[in-house]
Amino acid sequence: MLQGHRTWIFKNKPVITATATTGGPFEARGKLADDFDILHEDLWMGQDSYEKAEKVLLEEAFLRTTEKANVTKDKVQFIIAGNLINQLTPVNFAARTLGAPYLGVFGACSTAMEGLAIGALIVNSQSGNNVLTGAVSHNAAAERQFRYPTEYGGQKPPTAQWTVTGAGAALLTAKGNGPYVTSATIGRVVDMGLTDPFNMGGAMAPAAVDTIEAHVRDTGVDLDEYDLIVTGDLGKIGRDVSLEMLAQHNVQIDESKYQDCGLMIYGEDQEVFSGGSGTGCSAVVVYGHLLNRMIKGQFKKILVVATGALLSPLSYQQGETIPCIAHAVSIEYGGAGQ
Amino acid sequence: MLQGHRTWIFKNKPVITATATTGGPFEARGKLADDFDILHEDLWMGQDSYEKAEKVLLEEAFLRTTEKANVTKDKVQFIIAGNLINQLTPVNFAARTLGAPYLGVFGACSTAMEGLAIGALIVNSQSGNNVLTGAVSHNAAAERQFRYPTEYGGQKPPTAQWTVTGAGAALLTAKGNGPYVTSATIGRVVDMGLTDPFNMGGAMAPAAVDTIEAHVRDTGVDLDEYDLIVTGDLGKIGRDVSLEMLAQHNVQIDESKYQDCGLMIYGEDQEVFSGGSGTGCSAVVVYGHLLNRMIKGQFKKILVVATGALLSPLSYQQGETIPCIAHAVSIEYGGAGQ
Numbered sequence: 005m006l007q008g009h010r011t012w013i014f015k016n017k018p019v020i021t022a023t024a025t026t027g028g029p030f031e032a033r034g035k036l037a038d039d040f041d042i043l044h045e046d047l048w049m050g051q052d053s054y055e056k057a058e059k060v061l062l063e064e065a066f067l068r069t070t071e072k073a074n075v076t077k078d079k080v081q082f083i084i085a086g087n088l089i090n091q092l093t094p095v096n097f098a099a100r101t102l103g104a105p106y107l108g109v110f111g112a113c114s115t116a117m118e119g120l121a122i123g124a125l126i127v128n129s130q131s132g133n134n135v136l137t138g139a140v141s142h143n144a145a146a147e148r149q150f151r152y153p154t155e156y157g158g159q160k161p162p163t164a165q166w167t168v169t170g171a172g173a174a175l176l177t178a179k180g181n182g183p184y185v186t187s188a189t190i191g192r193v194v195d196m197g198l199t200d201p202f203n204m205g206g207a208m209a210p211a212a213v214d215t216i217e218a219h220v221r222d223t224g225v226d227l228d229e230y231d232l233i234v235t236g237d238l239g240k241i242g243r244d245v246s247l248e249m250l251a252q253h254n255v256q257i258d259e260s261k262y263q264d265c266g267l268m269i270y271g272e273d274q275e276v277f278s279g280g281s282g283t284g285c286s287a288v289v290v291y292g293h294l295l296n297r298m299i300k301g302q303f304k305k306i307l308v309v310a311t312g313a314l315l316s317p318l319s320y321q322q323g324e325t326i327p328c329i330a331h332a333v334s335i336e337y338g339g340a341g342q
Numbered sequence: 343m344l345q346g347h348r349t350w351i352f353k354n355k356p357v358i359t360a361t362a363t364t365g366g367p368f369e370a371r372g373k374l375a376d377d378f379d380i381l382h383e384d385l386w387m388g389q390d391s392y393e394k395a396e397k398v399l400l401e402e403a404f405l406r407t408t409e410k411a412n413v414t415k416d417k418v419q420f421i422i423a424g425n426l427i428n429q430l431t432p433v434n435f436a437a438r439t440l441g442a443p444y445l446g447v448f449g450a451c452s453t454a455m456e457g458l459a460i461g462a463l464i465v466n467s468q469s470g471n472n473v474l475t476g477a478v479s480h481n482a483a484a485e486r487q488f489r490y491p492t493e494y495g496g497q498k499p500p501t502a503q504w505t506v507t508g509a510g511a512a513l514l515t516a517k518g519n520g521p522y523v524t525s526a527t528i529g530r531v532v533d534m535g536l537t538d539p540f541n542m543g544g545a546m547a548p549a550a551v552d553t554i555e556a557h558v559r560d561t562g563v564d565l566d567e568y569d570l571i572v573t574g575d576l577g578k579i580g581r582d583v584s585l586e587m588l589a590q591h592n593v594q595i596d597e598s599k600y601q602d603c604g605l606m607i608y609g610e611d612q613e614v615f616s617g618g619s620g621t622g623c624s625a626v627v628v629y630g631h632l633l634n635r636m637i638k639g640q641f642k643k644i645l646v647v648a649t650g651a652l653l654s655p656l657s658y659q660q661g662e663t664i665p666c667i668a669h670a671v672s673i674e675y676g677g678a679g680q
Binding site for chain 2: 009010012052053055056081082086088089090091092093096097099100103104105106107108109110111112118122125126128129131132190191192193195314315316317318319322324327329
């Protein structure tokens with residue numbers, strides 16, 4: 005690998021053998037409801053806290069993924085997962101349920117692609133097989149931790165985003181059928197000095213642009229080769245900012261093929277301000293809707309640019325700016341390779 | 343790699359080209375003071391919050407490591423790091439300062455070895471070079487987040503441990519001189535149903551034992567081959583529990599070669615209850631004291647078993663047990679290999 009490059013090329017094409025997604029009642033009323041494996045009517049998922057409900061979402065996504073892959077949980081060689089909650093608590097407990105060796109990762113809402121990148125690296129380098137990766141978020145758990153309990157009824161500005169209640173998981177194998185991972189570009193922390201936690205899409209947009217540019221530079225790919233380039237949760241405002249920046253940097257991108265998970269998941273009638281967000285956002289959209297479309301032959305090659313705002317309530321209170329990051333993973337299916 | 347195995351064998355022997363450690367005033371009065379690169383007289387490190395002080399500790403460890411390796415910071419290809427503070431805030435800001443592509447990891451006090459394992463995997467698989475890894479903790483920042491602000495003056499039982507104020511960093515390269523990483527055994531979540539956050543050593547001991555047993559099973563190593571097997575921060579109580587368990591499981595271990603970082607760092611006259619702990623504990627002891635001793639020829643082969651208690655204040659308040667984990671990394675220097 006060349007000095008200065010930050011893209012891993014996966015020559016052995018680790019296969020995403022199976023995926024599963026779970027969601028809550030709000031997601032069940034969204035545009036992508038049909039793409040979920042499990043949808044809960046109850047935001048509590050039968051638990052007595054939202055954090056435990058979040059654990060259930062990830063646990064179910066993990067277990068359903070292994071069922072779909074016809075792999076028993078004792079055959080899972082590694083788990084790589086994360087979420088937004090302090091100390092990754094719900095993820096730690098879900099990993100306990102699975103019982104496999106576990107690497108906790110944190111990249112805020114970019115976590116799903118951080119996990120997929122590391123998982124693909126493990127499988128590609130023949131350092132493991134049956135690697136399970138996933139990410140989860142729960143709206144009420146995140147609201148309580150980062151802002152106010154939802155019961156408080158705090159008002160939000162239109163730049164705010166709506167944390168997805170949902171989990172997505174994927175099982176990576178050395179061989180098998182399914183979409184496969186071809187590369188991953190690791191993000192660096194980009195901080196443009198923004199401080200408004202109710203406009204995270206705007207703060208994260210420069211990180212997405214930085215990673216897309218690095219991906220092009222490292223791989224020499226023409227972005228037109230992708231049938232879809234999808235950011236994680238920039239939302240309306242972040243997407244507009246990123247398009248402006250890409251144009252300023254002379255990066256040609258076809259706007260119709262440049263989407264955002266946070267703008268895909270909910271319906272027009274659902275009041276989600278600038279769009280969906282949260283660790284679970286790109287996880288459910290990619291591991292559910294988008295891979296389903298790939299398998300149906302609607303996309304052959306996509307680039308997922310998951311974005312994360314690495315702030316904490318404390319860093320905000322201490323007057324710090326919002327450091328952001330974006331990890332990109334390219335996934336292919338069909339065509340000459342299959 | 344065989345099914346069920348959880349140990350990576352690094353045939354290309356990634357080299358730890360340089361390391362650096364930083365510490366606070368309490369560590370400056372400890373037994374390993376001479377092994378630190380930078381020691382601060384001021385617990386605030388000139389900052390206006392303990393979290394920012396924690397950022398400074400890691401930033402300095404990162405920068406000093408690159409200086410010692412004679413590598414400019416733009417040559418750092420990846421950073422893999424983590425800590426205990428919510429959303430890894432101090433680490434995110436330190437990664438921003440370095441500017442390199444960054445993977446945030448979380449394994450509580452096992453984080454240093456989680457980072458070293460992933461870093462070695464990247465270098466071993468030729469997916470990167472000049473990979474910087476590190477971990478940090480700050481006593482006052484951790485106390486405030488997990489228990490009470492130290493100013494409150496809460497009493498502690500003798501089973502409690504003392505969070506280290508310090509950071510350790512290491513630079514991994516494909517070639518070079520220095521100790522090299524030969525294998526890593528990834529931990530799984532082990533939870534024996536303990537709930538006392540003031541006895542984390544006891545809770546973590548079974549995780550350490552589980553990982554040591556897996557390491558022996560996967561590699562076929564005779565534990566006697568190690569000049570030192572060092573756990574992260576089991577402390578007095580956890581060390582005793584782990585020795586009992588190893589004996590029960592018929593794992594032969596030479597007690598005189600079985601040490602704990604948390605028991606090495608402070609002097610007899612320092613009141614640290616059952617011993618040191620925190621993400622920074624194994625990071626400063628391994629990247630400072632132990633690698634210094636390896637370079638002096640005092641150890642040829644060591645196994646670091648960093649332990650982590652994956653609890654959060656919320657999971658404790660919600661009556662959950664303490665899920666624990668331990669990641670082991672073997673490091674060698676000198677002998678036939680050099």
